[in-house]
Amino acid sequence: MEQGFCIWLTGLSGSGKTTIAQELVKRLENSRFIEVMDGDEIRKGLSRDLGFSKEDRNEHNRRVIFCSKLLARSGVIVIVALISPYRETRAYAKEQIQNTIEVFVKAPLEVCIERDPKGLYKKALAGEIKNFTGIDDPYEEPLNPDVVVETDKQDVNESVNTILFKIHANGLLSDEAYESMTK
Numbered sequence: 001m002e003q004g005f006c007i008w009l010t011g012l013s014g015s016g017k018t019t020i021a022q023e024l025v026k027r028l029e030n031s032r033f034i035e036v037m038d039g040d041e042i043r044k045g046l047s048r049d050l051g052f053s054k055e056d057r058n059e060h061n062r063r064v065i066f067c068s069k070l071l072a073r074s075g076v077i078v079i080v081a082l083i084s085p086y087r088e089t090r091a092y093a094k095e096q097i098q099n100t101i102e103v104f105v106k107a108p109l110e111v112c113i114e115r116d117p118k119g120l121y122k123k124a125l126a127g128e129i130k131n132f133t134g135i136d137d138p139y140e141e142p143l144n145p146d147v148v149v150e151t152d153k154q155d156v157n158e159s160v161n162t163i164l165f166k167i168h169a170n171g172l173l174s175d176e177a178y179e180s181m182t183k
């Protein structure tokens with residue numbers, strides 16, 4: 001069986017994690033089983049009892065890490081799209097989930113505010129939402145991520161190509177599979 005692995009996308013809200021995850025699925029889906037763990041979706045189900053305090057964020061991330069670990073162990077490609085603002089939690093993810101590639105989805109806060117795809121920054125800036133990452137809650141930038149994609153400078157395809165290159169370089173995709181999914 002080919003090895004499972006995890007692409008862990010971390011970054012501010014609106015930086016492009018979900019958009020990149022969806023494109024990664026399109027490229028990878030013919031190769032084997034693939035599962036996306038999107039923070040916003042998981043908060044509607046598995047983590048619906050949790051809020052945005054540091055404790056709750058850590059618990060939310062811990063649940064995602066637990067599920068991702070089981071999936072990757074069973075050979076699945078797991079794509080995690082989670083703000084995951086704390087370095088310590090991301091280090092724990094790498095320790096727990098086999099073959100985890102940490103991707104910093106980087107965009108300046110002003111760009112994320114400008115994009116505001118979910119209208120959340122508007123609410124946070126108006127004080128209608130509290131503990132919003134980047135506004136009144138911290139985001140600890142990765143110090144040594146495996147991949148950095150700058151979504152204000154690269155388009156989605158370039159970001160996805162950079163990520164796939166790294167996965168292949170780490171021996172997690174065969175030459176044949178890699179060639180068929182790069183464009």
Ligand code: ADP
Pocket residue numbers: 011012013014015016017018019020081115117150151152154155156159
């Ligand atoms: P997140 O999941 O990080 O909160 P989303 O993917 O939901 O972010 O939103 C990112 C927004 O930015 C989308 O509206 C997307 O179309 C836009 N966008 C513009 N340029 C890029 C890019 N290069 N990569 C990813 N998203 C981009």
